[in-house]
Amino acid sequence: MRAIATLRSPSRAKHVDKLMRGVLWVIALGFILVLAVFVGAILHQGWPVLRLDFLTRMPETLEAGGGIKPQIFNSIYLVLLSLGFSLPIGLGAGVYMAEYAGKGRTLNFFRLCIETLAATPSIVLALFGMIVFVQTLGWSFSIRSGALTLALLNIPVITRVTEVSLMGVPRELKEASYGLGATKLQTILKVALPYAATGILTGLVLTAGRAFGESAILVFTAGTNTSAIFPDFRLTVPGETLSVHLWYVTSDGTLPDAREIAAGTAAVMILVLLILNLSVRFLDRAIRRRTR
């Protein structure tokens, strides 16, 4: 009945159809515009500040003209450390879910846990890290507290990516491996994981990007200071990253050139993310070429 009613006047339907197609195009183009304006504005604001000595100088605490050298180092260092902690666990859990857990309740339960962890707000992870690492273990605001808490953010993403990539491995490949007498572990390590490696790598780059941009977690675990030494590889010193620096200079307000520093830092972060996204696209293309 309803279908007949809506299909009764074809000319009106045609007009509505045209109109709504237009609306959909406008919405989609609107999002492209939003992104373009966003990236354009951030880069435009930050461009005058982006000089080499902004990137290679130590920050100032009260005067204008500080750089972001230690923040760049801390960002990279923390991302690598957190990936180092989360990669083995994420890979292991992903392998278990794809290859061992079967299809029943166990898998469902683990998936639920991964989804919950993935959906947990980063501020909640920050509170957890603050209670456990900063206070209970007495590590105070330090690189190790930050890296371990940041790892909690990465684990669900890496697990999911590993699981999905392993699911994409053709069954024939695995069966051929079993047919040659390989054990399950050998098949996973020497056949399935290498095949899935590019997919996992893509996920890793995206995870690194997410960890790079994370701020809420690090404000509460890695602190808003940097070591006076550069480069400082110690795990016990506080490690302010680029994103935390960006937030801190704007909300703290003691620096006379806080606005310029924030603009420059934002531009650096956008550039890094553009580069990461481009590399993901290249990886993706490499996968497609191989599977074709």
Place this chain on the structure above:
Amino acid sequence: MNDSPESSLVAPALLLELPAADRLTPAPPEFRQSRLHRLADRWSHLVFLTCSLLVVALIGGILFFLSARGLAAFLPLAGNTGRTLSFAEVFLSTDWAPSSDHFGILPFLGGSLAVTGLALLLAAPTGILTGVFIAKLAPSWMRSLMRQVMDLLVGIPSVVYGIFGLTIILPLVSHSFLKDAPASGFAISAMILSVMIVPTIVSLATDAFEGLPLSLDEGSQALGSSRWQAIWHVLIPAARPRLLTACVLGLGRAIGEAMAVQMVIGNNPQWIALMRDFTDRAPFLRALFTPAATLTTELVQELPNTPTGSPWNNVLFAMGLLLYLLTMVLILATRRFGRSEVA
């Protein structure tokens, strides 16, 4: 876990067998290796299982530690050095004045709901329509362009969204149509949040529409419906459970977002009184530009300044616990929508 006794029974047997076989015929190296491999195969299972169990333990661990600190506000636990509060004076009061011993968190709860609701109001329709556009209407170049746009939007860090709102949108809105009054508040926060959560909704909605059987499309076209009629009357209703899931996950992202919102919302725990004042004197739209606060922004704003163990500090942790429980409820809700039933 229940595999461990079984494998430990088998493992010694294999080890004992090995020397005997060795004595009879010198085994080729590959043979011994394969025995070792079989052993490794048995035990590696446990390694992978441990990784998975660690994730489960994390979920429980977060709950435990947050509860220990959050519930200390209401119970005379070890973590409580001040007075114990009652549930009513925390959850049913709008009076937040920690320095004079009032800890009502309703303003933050209300703020979170308002910002999230507004953001979802903007992001859900546009996100779902973009999803349908990508899945069913767009030419292939537009499809891949939209995918990249959404990938970039989701990758932009929240502080960069925040700085964009703070240094570009706020001054613009304030100068253009607020007569230079500060523009911080619900409207701008919700706008920024909606851009942040739209990629989540778009990608899940696209998956939902692409997962529908083609026969639905073909059937409605065979009945003479236009493309839009097929989308509106057939495809969207058919994808509804998964679209609902998309919106709920978007909602979860929005409610937990801290830094971007903190930078533009104005951080005013007394926003309810201020809004009443505003709307008495000015049109209702002005209420959207009331500086306010949410659960997450208040945590970012005040947690570093409060002494550990004080009721103030404990109530803040209780707010974190509330956020965590909310996440769990939302995730369980998506399960109820029957995602697996469609997929």
